[in-house]
Amino acid sequence: MTGSVVIAGLGPGSDALVTPEVRAALDAATDIIGYIPYVRRVAPRAGLTRHESDNRVEIDRARHALTLAAGGARVVVVSSGDPGVFAMASAVFEAVEHGERAWRELDVRVLPGITAMLAAAARVGAPLGHDFCAINLSDNLKPWALIEKRLRLAVEADFAMAFYNPRSASRPEGFVRALDVLRETCAPDRVMIFARAVCTPDEQITVRPLAEADPGMADMRTLVLVGSSATRLIPRKGAPFVYTPRSVPA
Known part of the structure; x- marks a missing residue:
């Protein structure tokens, strides 16, 4: 057999x-x-x-x-x-x-x-419409120093980003550090999307500027998306549309 x-x-x-x-x-x-x-x-x-x-x-x-x-x-x-x-x-x-x-x-x-990354993006529009990267914020299998290095380089390259495993009960400080890095390196209006339990009955989608992001918005069931500097938010009744243009000015 x-x-x-x-x-x-x-x-x-x-x-x-x-x-x-x-x-x-x-x-x-x-x-x-x-x-x-x-x-x-x-x-x-x-x-x-x-x-x-x-x-x-x-x-x-x-x-x-x-x-x-x-x-x-x-x-x-x-x-x-x-x-x-x-x-x-x-x-x-x-x-x-x-x-x-x-x-x-x-x-x-x-x-x-x-993936949760793609499902979360689809819920709000097209925030991953141009170049993007995914980073696992858990330091169970790699040191925080490496996570921070990759995060800083991703910001420098102006990627949209998807964060997996942002904040565990046993290691809540990791996402706090990630937000600190973002606040050091990004404009306060950088778009952030918190997609908790996406595609389940418990789904919660929250769109906030970086300035209003709080560590308590994320847990291990949350996928966090961070727009690039080009990511756009379209206000409307109800939840806004979020997208990243496919073109970049020369």
Whole structure:
């Protein structure tokens, strides 16, 4: 029996944003592996085993998936959003590189998903309409000094930015530092978008200038978008439109 590993993105939260390709993989799976809330997004059924694990055991989770696949299982490793954006795809390939030689011959595929970054941008218009970058503000796997360096360089390059994992309960000071850097380097009217639990029933979208941004507006369920200096806000009744023009004056 030949096993396989599919690394799948479940999208930002709504079942309507799970791709048909991912749905087909989930329907064919014998085993689902992932972080607890992501695994629970997959309904139980006969013939399917769901393996839940904590958020800080990514390599162990990847090895488990590869071991099951080597034994013939059809494994789907689930992530929210896209599995290649601060998610499980990298962990699986790291496990392949440093693990059993036979794992390199397994059928391993990555199925893309809609990221929170793209879903949040779509809610307000097109803030990522020109060049942009994504930065994970968590310092669990890299030092804060590197995060700050990348943040300052992104501001210098005048990218629009998407911040993942901005503010955890155990490390709330990280987003405070990020706001300090932005206030040192950006105009006070720089557009910021706080998209909490985007595409779920708990969704909250807040648009504020940098001068009015507060650390309490973000948590680990929040995706933060920061416009470039060219990003425009169009006032109207209700929430404004936000977009970044595709052209840059010479």
